[in-house]
Amino acid sequence: MYDFVVVGVGPAGARFSRRAAEAGYDVLAFEQGEVGDPLACSGHVSTDIWEFTGEGAREELFQNDVYGARFHVGGPHDSTRSANGNGDATGDDERDTYPFYKREVVSNVIDRVGLDRHLADLARKAGADVRDHHTVTDVREFDDRVEVTAKGPDGTDTYEAKMVAGCDGPRSRVRDALSLPEPGELLHGVLAFSDEPDDSDFVDVHLTAPRFFAWRIPRHEGGVEYGLAAPPGVQVNKHFQELIDGYDIDVSHRCSGLIPVGPPDRVTSRRGFLIGDAAAQTKPFTGGGILYGMTSADHAAREIDPDRPTSLAAYEHAWRDDLEREIELGHWLRRAYSLPEPVQRVGLRAASGEIGVHMDRPTSVFSLEHLKAMLGSDSGS
Numbered sequence: 001m002y003d004f005v006v007v008g009v010g011p012a013g014a015r016f017s018r019r020a021a022e023a024g025y026d027v028l029a030f031e032q033g034e035v036g037d038p039l040a041c042s043g044h045v046s047t048d049i050w051e052f053t054g055e056g057a058r059e060e061l062f063q064n065d066v067y068g069a070r071f072h073v074g075g076p077h078d079s080t081r082s083a084n085g086n087g088d089a090t091g092d093d094e095r096d097t098y099p100f101y102k103r104e105v106v107s108n109v110i111d112r113v114g115l116d117r118h119l120a121d122l123a124r125k126a127g128a129d130v131r132d133h134h135t136v137t138d139v140r141e142f143d144d145r146v147e148v149t150a151k152g153p154d155g156t157d158t159y160e161a162k163m164v165a166g167c168d169g170p171r172s173r174v175r176d177a178l179s180l181p182e183p184g185e186l187l188h189g190v191l192a193f194s195d196e197p198d199d200s201d202f203v204d205v206h207l208t209a210p211r212f213f214a215w216r217i218p219r220h221e222g223g224v225e226y227g228l229a230a231p232p233g234v235q236v237n238k239h240f241q242e243l244i245d246g247y248d249i250d251v252s253h254r255c256s257g258l259i260p261v262g263p264p265d266r267v268t269s270r271r272g273f274l275i276g277d278a279a280a281q282t283k284p285f286t287g288g289g290i291l292y293g294m295t296s297a298d299h300a301a302r303e304i305d306p307d308r309p310t311s312l313a314a315y316e317h318a319w320r321d322d323l324e325r326e327i328e329l330g331h332w333l334r335r336a337y338s339l340p341e342p343v344q345r346v347g348l349r350a351a352s353g354e355i356g357v358h359m360d361r362p363t364s365v366f367s368l369e370h371l372k373a374m375l376g377s378d379s380g381s
Contacts, residue, residue: 101355
């Protein structure tokens with residue numbers, strides 16, 4: 001009998017597998033296909049990502065430094081201009097472009113597929129048994145164990161464990177099997193890439209998608225990423241086509257996926273627990289979940305003892321104490337995306353300029369660093 005069976009080897013599943021194995025537990029982890037494939041998530045992350053990786057990761061995965069973002073009330077016709085050293089747009093029609101920036105690197109663009117594979121390799125090196133091409137078809141929970149059935153290249157087998165970790169994304173099979181509640185909502189996201197190199201250091205954010213936004217991320221030699229997300233019922237593909245038509249570019253490698261927003265009231269059962277997208281541990285204002293998922297995985301590895309099911313309550317408290325305020329404030333930030341355009345312009349104009357906000361921690365808007373940046377900025381109006 002294993003201590004943990006982990007379903008899903010994205011960043012959250014790989015991180016938990018690694019940390020649990022390092023703590024001396026027997027860990028078996030299943031990934032439905034090949035780790036990292038298919039791509040369904042942006043590779044734009046805060047520089048905190050390197051705290052979760054191993055030796056040589058930055059040299060292997062890094063693509064570009066980002067110093068800030070240009071927010072646009074309008075479409076791409078406002079974004080094809082260059083920016084000066086402070087991120088200020090230059091050219092015509094500047095009134096719909098609002099830069100937010102730091103004088104040091106805010107975030108990095110990375111090889112997203114490579115990140116998943118790197119994290120899975122770290123889990124293997126720590127002693128976890130990570131198996132690609134294993135599709136979990138059934139999860140059953142009992143008083144003293146769980147049974148996980150998986151179909152692999154050599155057939156179908158059932159594995160016993162003391163606990164199961166559901167790290168299997170927005171449509172989590174583990175979540176359904178354990179009768180755990182679903183996320184508050186599932187956004188539909190679309191990504192695509194163009195091949196031309198772009199070493200600019202600002203991302204572009206367009207508040208044109210209903211109740212969310214579209215984006216353009218320069219990836220240096222990796223080309224450019226274009227994306228858009230919106231709630232169900234919105235014609236996402238139509239809006240995305242308008243985005244890339246506005247930039248007048250050809251894209252390839254188009255992919256799509258679901259983005260869970262709003263954690264449910266409970267992510268644990270008798271002998272099971274959810275981490276990452278399965279638990280909707282994401283930023284409501286961007287949809288990003290890599291850092292929140294791995295942070296929660298660390299809480300799970302510290303708090304959960306497979307021989308003590310009552311320890312699951314400590315995990316529930318730990319990750320919520322860490323992230324709940326950030327997620328709650330993130331919901332408020334997202335509401336601004338749906339404000340009338342004149343109100344958006346007033347708010348963006350008032351807040352734009354140099355900032356001291358951490359992209360994963362909205363509560364940092366109240367920090368001394370942010371206050372100093374605002375008071376010291378001469379380009380916020």
